[in-house]
Amino acid sequence: xxxxxxxxxxxxLDKIQFIxxxxxxxxxxxxYYHFSPILQDLLADKQAKMIVQPxxxxxxxxxxxxxxxxxxxxxxxxxxxGNYGQCIPLEGxxxxxxxxxxxxxxxxxxxxxxxxxxxxxxIDRVTRPSGWEIRMAPSTYRTATIGGFIGGGSGGIGSVTxxxxxxxxxxRAVRVVTMEDQPQVLELRGDEVYQVAxxxxxxxxxxxxxxxxxPAYAWAEVIVTxxxxxxxxxxxxxxxxxxxxxxxxxxxxxxxxxxxxxxxxDVIPSQSHCAFLMVSEESIAPLQELVREFQGxxxxxxxxxxxxxxxxxxxxxxxxxxxxxxxxDPNITYLQTLFxxxxxxxxxEHMYRHFGDEVMMHLEFMRVGGRATPAALQLLxxxxxxxxxxxxxxxxxxxxxxxxxxxxxxxxGGMKQVxxxxxxxxxKVDPYGLMNPGKMRAWQERWAEG
Amino acid sequence: xxxxxxxxxxxxLDKIQFIxxxxxxxxxxxxYYHFSPILQDLLADKQAKMIVQPxxxxxxxxxxxxxxxxxxxxxxxxxxxGNYGQCIPLEGxxxxxxxxxxxxxxxxxxxxxxxxxxxxxxIDRVTRPSGWEIRMAPSTYRTATIGGFIGGGSGGIGSVTxxxxxxxxxxRAVRVVTMEDQPQVLELRGDEVYQVAxxxxxxxxxxxxxxxxxPAYAWAEVIVTxxxxxxxxxxxxxxxxxxxxxxxxxxxxxxxxxxxxxxxxDVIPSQSHCAFLMVSEESIAPLQELVREFQGxxxxxxxxxxxxxxxxxxxxxxxxxxxxxxxxDPNITYLQTLFxxxxxxxxxEHMYRHFGDEVMMHLEFMRVGGRATPAALQLLxxxxxxxxxxxxxxxxxxxxxxxxxxxxxxxxGGMKQVxxxxxxxxxKVDPYGLMNPGKMRAWQERWAEG
Ligand SMILES: Cc1cc2nc3c(=O)[nH]c(=O)nc-3n(C[C@H](O)[C@H](O)[C@H](O)COP(=O)(O)OP(=O)(O)OC[C@H]3O[C@@H](n4cnc5c(N)ncnc54)[C@H](O)[C@@H]3O)c2cc1C
Ligand SMILES: Cc1cc2nc3c(=O)[nH]c(=O)nc-3n(C[C@H](O)[C@H](O)[C@H](O)COP(=O)(O)OP(=O)(O)OC[C@H]3O[C@@H](n4cnc5c(N)ncnc54)[C@H](O)[C@@H]3O)c2cc1C
Numbered sequence: 001x002x003x004x005x006x007x008x009x010x011x012x013l014d015k016i017q018f019i020x021x022x023x024x025x026x027x028x029x030x031x032y033y034h035f036s037p038i039l040q041d042l043l044a045d046k047q048a049k050m051i052v053q054p055x056x057x058x059x060x061x062x063x064x065x066x067x068x069x070x071x072x073x074x075x076x077x078x079x080x081x082g083n084y085g086q087c088i089p090l091e092g093x094x095x096x097x098x099x100x101x102x103x104x105x106x107x108x109x110x111x112x113x114x115x116x117x118x119x120x121x122x123i124d125r126v127t128r129p130s131g132w133e134i135r136m137a138p139s140t141y142r143t144a145t146i147g148g149f150i151g152g153g154s155g156g157i158g159s160v161t162x163x164x165x166x167x168x169x170x171x172r173a174v175r176v177v178t179m180e181d182q183p184q185v186l187e188l189r190g191d192e193v194y195q196v197a198x199x200x201x202x203x204x205x206x207x208x209x210x211x212x213x214x215p216a217y218a219w220a221e222v223i224v225t226x227x228x229x230x231x232x233x234x235x236x237x238x239x240x241x242x243x244x245x246x247x248x249x250x251x252x253x254x255x256x257x258x259x260x261x262x263x264x265x266d267v268i269p270s271q272s273h274c275a276f277l278m279v280s281e282e283s284i285a286p287l288q289e290l291v292r293e294f295q296g297x298x299x300x301x302x303x304x305x306x307x308x309x310x311x312x313x314x315x316x317x318x319x320x321x322x323x324x325x326x327x328x329d330p331n332i333t334y335l336q337t338l339f340x341x342x343x344x345x346x347x348x349e350h351m352y353r354h355f356g357d358e359v360m361m362h363l364e365f366m367r368v369g370g371r372a373t374p375a376a377l378q379l380l381x382x383x384x385x386x387x388x389x390x391x392x393x394x395x396x397x398x399x400x401x402x403x404x405x406x407x408x409x410x411x412x413g414g415m416k417q418v419x420x421x422x423x424x425x426x427x428k429v430d431p432y433g434l435m436n437p438g439k440m441r442a443w444q445e446r447w448a449e450g
Numbered sequence: 451x452x453x454x455x456x457x458x459x460x461x462x463l464d465k466i467q468f469i470x471x472x473x474x475x476x477x478x479x480x481x482y483y484h485f486s487p488i489l490q491d492l493l494a495d496k497q498a499k500m501i502v503q504p505x506x507x508x509x510x511x512x513x514x515x516x517x518x519x520x521x522x523x524x525x526x527x528x529x530x531x532g533n534y535g536q537c538i539p540l541e542g543x544x545x546x547x548x549x550x551x552x553x554x555x556x557x558x559x560x561x562x563x564x565x566x567x568x569x570x571x572x573i574d575r576v577t578r579p580s581g582w583e584i585r586m587a588p589s590t591y592r593t594a595t596i597g598g599f600i601g602g603g604s605g606g607i608g609s610v611t612x613x614x615x616x617x618x619x620x621x622r623a624v625r626v627v628t629m630e631d632q633p634q635v636l637e638l639r640g641d642e643v644y645q646v647a648x649x650x651x652x653x654x655x656x657x658x659x660x661x662x663x664x665p666a667y668a669w670a671e672v673i674v675t676x677x678x679x680x681x682x683x684x685x686x687x688x689x690x691x692x693x694x695x696x697x698x699x700x701x702x703x704x705x706x707x708x709x710x711x712x713x714x715x716d717v718i719p720s721q722s723h724c725a726f727l728m729v730s731e732e733s734i735a736p737l738q739e740l741v742r743e744f745q746g747x748x749x750x751x752x753x754x755x756x757x758x759x760x761x762x763x764x765x766x767x768x769x770x771x772x773x774x775x776x777x778x779d780p781n782i783t784y785l786q787t788l789f790x791x792x793x794x795x796x797x798x799e800h801m802y803r804h805f806g807d808e809v810m811m812h813l814e815f816m817r818v819g820g821r822a823t824p825a826a827l828q829l830l831x832x833x834x835x836x837x838x839x840x841x842x843x844x845x846x847x848x849x850x851x852x853x854x855x856x857x858x859x860x861x862x863g864g865m866k867q868v869x870x871x872x873x874x875x876x877x878k879v880d881p882y883g884l885m886n887p888g889k890m891r892a893w894q895e896r897w898a899e900g
Binding site for chain 1: 559560561581585611612613617618619620622639640641662665667668690691692693694695696730731732733735736738739740817818819820821822
């Protein structure tokens with residue numbers, strides 16, 4: 001590391017924009033890792049030497065070549081809203097900030113070609129007037145970039161209909177610049193895209209993405225309250241299963257989670273469990289029947305037109321729930337759980353009763369393999385790392401899958417196993433291991449085995 | 451019956467169009483009941499006295515009042531493409547042919563208000579240029595009316611995404627004229643529509659329908675062949691479960707069914723099992739990956755533009771499969787089966803092997819309670835009524851649900867139990883039991899009990 005000639009490097013950048021001011025470098029070296037008390041300790045001091053801001057694929061290639069020449073680690077950054085330190089440079093080097101490559105290059109019915117740094121909300125701004133929108137978005141929709149979502153995200157608002165990013169069809173193609181002496185530009189289509197998607201920027205720099213678009217319904221917002229949590233949860237499952245209702249968001253909160261939402265204090269009676277929903281306007285009438293069947297009360301309803309102004313309910317769902325709770329009680333952290341597909345929600349009920357107030361139930365329904373399935377981002381009153389670990393282990397022992405949000409390692413956050421295709425691909429596109437070093441466990445452990 | 455004064459009746463019709471020519475009356479008194487060798491014997495001689503063709507709701511009211519006055523049975527007819535004699539007048543009287551009430555009154559994004567006699571294809575003709583289409587249609591799409599589909603149909607092309615007509619949200623509202631001394635016009639919304647939907651025209655005359663519309667994707671047509679039937683079936687299930695692929699039709703045929711399709715003899719190699727598919731054009735690329743995974747071969751592919759001309763593959767699916775097979779071998783009839791949702795398709799496989807060539811497997815995947823589920827319209831080599839009954843019973847004993855297509859009774863065709871809401875509604879709207887008499891078992895049996 002010590003041998004890097006930074007002056008030579010910045011000269012090689014030529015007219016490419018870069019930042020060296022310490023305060024800005026510090027800010028652009030971080031993300032939302034602080035949601036995790038574990039990651040807080042591990043990542044607080046990590047920082048890049050400089051931030052480089054390319055405006056085109058050609059500039060990306062120039063930066064990459066200069067990095068390879070000097071063995072400089074490179075960590076790609078979208079908007080830095082990841083929760084696991086995905087874009088925090090563990091070994092310094094540069095952060096490649098993609099936010100200036102932010103155009104929608106073209107779109108047609110059902111498909112768009114976009115640059116990686118475009119914000120999700122800005123894609124919709126371009127395509128919605130023609131009746132199309134992105135299929136799914138994280139609750140950081142207004143700030144996050146498409147490159148970061150594909151690089152580090154999993155799913156979100158829209159997943160109740162279209163499943164997750166990893167599901168075939170939800171990403172059509174990517175162009176990537178490789179980190180070789182002679183950087184190449186590869187175009188991947190079909191299943192090959194998963195060599196790069198959700199790789200935390202360890203497998204090439206995405207410079208263009210072809211994504212599917214969904215029909216843009218007029219989405220109404222609805223909040224329904226219930227006296228009983230399991231009634232709310234079963235309602236969520238039934239709505240997820242209701243083939244004749246068009247939905248984009250089905251979130252269920254156990255009491256006291258809604259009490260953390262300042263904006264809804266006048267709307268949601270205290271001590272109630274509730275569902276936050278986005279459904280197409282034409283689905284409101286049949287939704288009312290379903291609500292009646294489950295003895296819920298609609299306490300809030302906004303047409304699509306009204307929903308375009310003021311507070312947006314999706315910004316209280318997915319991991320924004322954690323954000324709002326932490327704003328009131330910084331001691332709160334969270335879990336990420338996939339419950340098994342089970343119409344009766346037995347395991348959800350078991351965990352709800354077992355942990356009581358220590359683990360507050362927050363369900364997000366999404367399609368998994370064709371079925372509406374409860375995922376959860378439970379709020380957790382943090383005490384010690386050991387207790388956190390015990391809670392995770394209890395969930396796993398009972399058959400829930402935990403996507404641990406308290407690790408920055410790619411594999412440990414989700415699949416728990418090495419993705420061989422990703423590893424082989426990395427050997428080709430990042431032979432020197434300069435991309436976001438320290439994040440892919442398989443790459444580290446490769447030497448131990450070989 | 452003998453006391454009906456037909457001259458007085460036709461005078462009461464005033465300027466309303468009617469037909470008395472025997473040949474036309476005969477034709478307009480029949481439907482596709484002859485698919486069933488059982489119904490052939492029961493219904494061949496049934497016939498109305500005259501066919502009345504109203505042009506407006508006001509005319510419907512005039513006809514109804516005149517019928518009630520003289521105690522004349524009234525059987526509503528759309529296009530007469532039903533398979534169970536739904537619109538065959540068992541007790542004579544008049545057939546009310548709705549085909550002249552055939553306008554799309556208005557439509558907006560996601561919803562349309564239409565008259566009952568409009569053909570399904572003509573709704574799409576009006577709405578498609580704005581990007582919308584009906585959610586589902588029977589394979590008789592080009593001839594069937596929306597009133598007849600709601601009155602006697604169940605689902606079809608589109609059901610793999612939106613479920614069936616009976617699923618909440620797939621019918622928004624109906625206006626019905628009651629058959630009372632003073633006919634009323636009722637508007638039903640929400641769950642109340644099911645008092646009239648799928649009632650075989652025994653519960654009021656639908657004069658207007660508000661239906662949801664689906665986004666009109668550019669639908670490509672694809673045929674995939676497989677060496678092994680179960681491989682084809684599992685592929686169908688996987689496609690049904692693929693949340694990231696947009697689909698409208700997932701049909702699977704066991705060999706020798708494709709050999710009945712003259713139009714595809716050059717396309718489908720003999721002795722192969724195959725899938726007939728409609729997917730959105732953007733889904734073709736991920737579909738190819740799925741086909742590869744299941745070792746299928748794509749032998750036919752048409753873009754949406756190409757599919758708008760020539761043979762349409764949907765006209766080989768659903769009950770059109772039976773039509774084509776019967777054109778070659780009139781001894782063939784069919785079953786209608788719902789297999790239990792089971793990812794491994796064990797019962798499908800069991801029946802496939804158990805009956806061999808006597809019951810040729812034809813699967814239609816549709817969503818049932820949120821899951822892609824195999825329904826079947828198996829082709830059956832007919833021998834005797836007893837054998838047919840034994841085959842049905844064997845299916846039921848193994849856990850498959852049979853919707854018997856060999857009965858004209860409303861309840862016996864499907865639910866096998868009396869729909870109390872429909873019965874109560876009938877008592878209000880058709881107190882004299884004049885509507886399509888003989889079709890609702892509950893109405894007949896009511897006296898036995900009461
Ligand atoms: C309050 C809150 C709510 C959230 N809700 C959700 C949610 O609902 N669903 C969800 O999935 N996530 C959620 N997240 C996580 C995160 O916001 C999203 O995944 C978001 O899409 C990340 O986008 P970004 O632009 O901020 O990416 P970044 O954080 O900047 O980057 C994410 C990863 O992608 C890599 N990357 C970025 N650009 C590229 C590129 N061009 N080429 C290759 N790799 C690249 C980075 O190296 C990094 O590893 C949430 C986070 C917060 C703080
Ligand atoms: C080859 C073939 C394929 C088929 N495929 C399918 C399929 O895929 N899915 C499916 O569901 N069906 C299918 N069917 C059955 C039938 O074609 C459809 O259900 C079709 O929608 C019926 O429409 P129709 O206008 O012909 O109705 P009709 O046969 O004229 O009427 C059907 C029933 O509705 C009642 N009815 C009609 N209009 C009104 C009204 N205005 N008010 C009240 N009641 C009314 C009638 O009294 C009758 O009981 C098929 C039939 C054939 C012959």
